[in-house]
Amino acid sequence: MSAPDREVDLRTEPPSRVQTAAFYEVRDLAPGEAVMLVTAEDPSLMMRSLDLQLRETLAWRSEAAEGGYRTRVQLRSDTDIDGTVDLLVRDHRTLDELFAKALRRVNANDVAGARELVERFAVAIRKHVELENTLLAPVLPRPRGPDGADHVEIMLREHDEILRQLAEVESCFTESAAPEAWEVEPFIAILSGTLAKHEYREESNLFPHWHAALDAMDEARRGELFARARALLAA
Ligand SMILES: [Fe+2]
Ligand SMILES: [Fe+2]
Structure with missing residues (x-):
């Protein structure tokens, strides 16, 4: 049996401090752990902003209760994957982690x-x-920014750049059986920065539109796309 959730009552915090207090409660959540936040106000905006601060690693469910709201917060990786966009965002975090370790x-x-x-x-x-x-x-919208920029076109261009930089990293390892750290480091550092910016742009400019389009699809088509996406990543 799992331990009962830790409960944190934030209703006595001054309104200006609630979000900071909540941040300290959720930032070190461990796998399998959950915390129940009790707030006087609707926490939707606060949770969205905490999630962004913590690079979209959180999952939560709020309900109105007597005297406020009760919000159960856990790691997103502890919950079932919630559709194609969630799959992409989680894969971003996995890629980040792998590359940061390297x-x-x-x-x-x-x-x-x-x-x-x-x-x-x-x-x-x-x-x-x-x-x-x-x-x-090919099947999801191509939203445009206020300057007319096509976000899918930007994505495709950045993918080419990422694959080009990856080839440079790989060539360091193939040209020499045991390259020196200083030979490899600059290429890995550059790709790491390119990747972080690319993921951020996708998650802020493109994925909200893709998410809305997927939501508007009929369930069978949405499910089929999700199944194919999962199969491709798992292959
Ligand atoms: Fe991408
Ligand atoms: Fe991506």
Whole structure:
């Protein structure tokens, strides 16, 4: 049996401090753990903003209760995947983690340890790009920014750049059986920055539109797309 949720009553906090107090309660949530936040006000906006601060790693469910709201917060990775966009966002976090680990290994002078992580990352990012390019982009909307920029076109261009930078990282490892950390590090650091910006742009400019379009699809079609997306990433 799992332990009962920790309950934190934030109704006595001054309104200006509620979000900060909530942040400290949720930022170190461990897998399998949940916290119940009790607030006087509707926490929807606060939870959305905490989730963004914590790179969309949270899942929550709120209900109005006597004297306020009760919100159960847990890690998103502890919950079932909620559709295609959730699958993409979770995959972003997995990619980030893999690549951050590779960079840490390089910085610790363990290039051999980094090699295996880079190989796993390369397989995973190529599948992710294939999913976005070939399965989703052709059937989902192409929203435009206020300046007329086509967000799908930007995505496709950035994918080419990511794959080009990845090839550079890979060539460091193939040109030499045991490259030096200083030879590899700049290429990994550049790709890491490119990837973070790309994911941020997708999650803020494109995915909200894709999410709305998926929601508007009939259930059978949405389910089929989700199943194909999962199968592609799992292959
Ligand atoms: Fe992408
Ligand atoms: Fe993506």
